[in-house]
Amino acid sequence: MSLDGRGVDEWPAESYREDEDGNTIPEVCLGSEDYLEAAADRLRTLCDAGVSFLMYDGTFWTGSCWNEDHDHADPYTKEDQCDAAVDLVQRVHETHPDVLIEMHDMVSGGSRHRFTPVYYRYADPDSYDENWGFELMWSPMEDLRSGRARSLYYYNLACNIPLYLHIDLRDDNEHCLAFWWYASTCRHLGIGGTHRDPQIAAANREAMKTYRSYEEYFKRGEFYGTKDCREEAHFHVLPEDDSFVLTLFNLEAEERVLSGSVPIADLGIDGDEHAFIAQGSHLTISDDEIHWRRRLPAHSADVIPVETIHLEEFERDGPAESA
Numbered sequence: 139m140s141l142d143g144r145g146v147d148e149w150p151a152e153s154y155r156e157d158e159d160g161n162t163i164p165e166v167c168l169g170s171e172d173y174l175e176a177a178a179d180r181l182r183t184l185c186d187a188g189v190s191f192l193m194y195d196g197t198f199w200t201g202s203c204w205n206e207d208h209d210h211a212d213p214y215t216k217e218d219q220c221d222a223a224v225d226l227v228q229r230v231h232e233t234h235p236d237v238l239i240e241m242h243d244m245v246s247g248g249s250r251h252r253f254t255p256v257y258y259r260y261a262d263p264d265s266y267d268e269n270w271g272f273e274l275m276w277s278p279m280e281d282l283r284s285g286r287a288r289s290l291y292y293y294n295l296a297c298n299i300p301l302y303l304h305i306d307l308r309d310d311n312e313h314c315l316a317f318w319w320y321a322s323t324c325r326h327l328g329i330g331g332t333h334r335d336p337q338i339a340a341a342n343r344e345a346m347k348t349y350r351s352y353e354e355y356f357k358r359g360e361f362y363g364t365k366d367c368r369e370e371a372h373f374h375v376l377p378e379d380d381s382f383v384l385t386l387f388n389l390e391a392e393e394r395v396l397s398g399s400v401p402i403a404d405l406g407i408d409g410d411e412h413a414f415i416a417q418g419s420h421l422t423i424s425d426d427e428i429h430w431r432r433r434l435p436a437h438s439a440d441v442i443p444v445e446t447i448h449l450e451e452f453e454r455d456g457p458a459e460s461a
Contacts, residue, residue, distance in 0.1 A: 149173055156205040158213070167203040169210040169222040178229035185234040192230065193240045193302070194266070197223050198247035216253070220244040224259045224266070231264035240302040240326070241266035248273055250286070256297055271303030271324050278316040279309040282389070283437075290323035291369050294361040304328030312338050313438035314345040315387070321349050322372045322385045322439075325357050352443055355383040362405055367398035371430070377406045380446040384421070388434035397431040407446065 146154075146164055153173035155163040166173050181192060202213035210218050223244040230237060245253035250273045259265055271290065274281045281287040293301065303324040308331040310316040321327055329346075333339045349356065352374075359374035359382070370389060375382040382405060388394050402408075403426065420432045420442055432440055 150176055152207065154205070155201070155203040155214075158202075158204050160204070163201075163203075165200050167205060167208055167210075167214060168197070168226075169203065169214050169218050170205070170208040172208075174222065174226055174229065177226055181226075181230050182233055185230065185237050189237070191238045191240070193242075193270075194223065194227065195242050195248050195270075197242050197244050199245045199253075216245050220254060220259060224262055227266045228262070228264040235264065238268065238326070239266045240268040240270060242270040250274070256293070256299060260299055268300045268302045268326055269297075271301045271320075274320075275304050276306060277309055278305045278307070278320060279311065282316060282319055287319065287323075288369050288389075290320070291363065291372070294323055294372075295363050298361075300325035300357075302326040302328070304330060306331035307342055308333055310338060310342060311437055312341055313435060314338075314341050315389075315437050315439050317342055317345050317349075318385060318439035318441065319387060321345075321356055322374070322387075327356075348441060352383050352441070355381075355443075359383070360406060362400070364398055364400045367396065370396055371398055371400075373400070373405055375405050375407065380407045382407070382444050382446075384430065384442040384444065386430070386432055386434065386440045386442070388436060388438050391436050393433065393435050395431060395433045397429075399427045399429045401427050 146166060149166050150172040153166050153170035153176070155165050155167045157163055168174075184192075197219070199216055199219055202215070203210070204213050206212060208214070210222070223241065227239050227241065230239065242248050243252050243254055244258070248270070252272070256269055274287050274290070278287065290301065301324045303320060303326075305316065305320050305328070307317060307329060310333060312335075333342065355374035355376060359376050362373040362375060363369070364371050364373075370387045372385045372387075373382050374385070386396050388396060402423070405428075420430055420440075421444065422429045430442070434440060
């Protein structure tokens with residue numbers, strides 16, 4: 139916690155920043171070798187003890203540093219800051235390659251803003267595994283209603299780097315709209331906060347049971363949207379199984395009928411060789427397209443799993459046994 143002074147004295151004094159005149163600034167310079175060695179040693183100790191996930195927060199840019207003993211450029215730049223953050227990931231992954239490491243923005247840290255591109259340095263050897271979900275954690279429902287959290291939909295269309303986000307469910311509703319929106323757009327989901335309404339809390343628990351049944355789709359599936367149902371229809375496809383889960387969202391304040399269609403081929407599924415078995419009667423297949431029509435209450439969501447099987451098996455066993 140170098141930004142506000144808390145815990146600064148827990149780090150080597152040699153890692154403190156210096157201004158252009160050589161005066162010590164009581165903040166840690168993340169590009170200091172003394173800091174990097176100490177931080178990497180502490181993180182490896184945690185991983186040795188069994189920690190399997192690390193979240194790299196605290197990556198705020200606090201300003202330039204002119205300390206000539208830090209083995210960085212003079213002055214220390216924002217690019218140097220990114221180099222140091224990735225360096226700290228690589229030092230841990232070198233000894234613990236299976237530990238998941240999430241990286242906040244390497245300059246703007248835990249804020250809703252991105253200073254660096256979301257893919258920056260991701261492809262480096264032993265680099266970070268996940269991006270931070272733009273700090274959309276404190277008021278998830280409000281962020282969704284205001285439109286801010288809809289950015290997660292577009293992130294998924296553009297980028298396959300997993301997002302991690304820890305959300306507070308205390309402002310969710312009886313339809314678990316917040317839960318399902320973030321479950322559908324964040325491949326790594328953390329949850330905190332129990333709703334004070336026991337009925338909503340119970341609904342959240344039931345939603346989690348459903349999520350657990352299909353979590354492989356949400357965590358590892360290919361994400362697709364549609365042109366005619368933007369933001370409100372999310373497809374999570376497992377290409378190796380030719381199966382998918384469709385999540386539908388009514389983001390408006392009144393009951394609506396959501397309808398749309400998408401060519402089967404656009405989902406990477408061979409519709410000529412497969413039969414589709416959907417739970418419920420909200421999906422139909424015709425003209426090589428998937429069509430849906432579903433009436434949803436205001437501010438609600440629905441999850442529709444779809445199993446596909448090879449036509450030869452379908453014709454032999456029939457839909458009931460296959461399902």
